[in-house]
Amino acid sequence: MKTLNVLALAFIGILSLSVLSSCGGGKSSDQKADSTQVSQAPAGAVDEAQMTLGKGIYEAKCKACHQPTGLGLKPAFPPLANSDYLLADKKRAVLQALNGSNHEIIVNGEKYTAPMPQQVGTADSAVAVINYVLNSFGNNGGTITVDEVKDLVIDPRK
Secondary structure, eight states, rough: OOHHHHHHHHHHHHHHHHHHHOOOSSSSHHHHHHTSOOOOOOTOOOHHHHHHHHHHHHHIIIHHHTTTTTBBBBBTOOOOOOOOOHHHHHHHHHHHHHBOOOEEEETTTTEEOOOOOOOOSHHHHHHHHHHHHTTTTTTTOOOOOOOOGGTOOOTTOO
């Protein structure tokens, strides 16, 4: 029985590492996206080119953890669909996409402690993926512009 418990824990650990390593982490997959300047739509409007770019980044870097539905995986990965945490602070969301996060967060009353690695390398890419999430999965979260986050800095330690 003890051996079975040890094997189960080892399997869960390996699975967790596999999922975390597939959750973005780094700049290589969004280099093309980073070199593409996205046109700025009027404030509050959703720019279709930006949404396409954001969807591509989400598909490549976010969906393994947050799932194709945006519902996440309790208790490790929080939902993005109808997320009070996400919708409360768009700048914080962009900052987390740029630098990752190692902080405990509370989303819709649930605690999440799994670290999120850096997902993108530029403000353009971060804004695109956050605007995609803000307007997907049943969210009607509006938009954020690159001008609104130009003061945010990528953590040089990443």
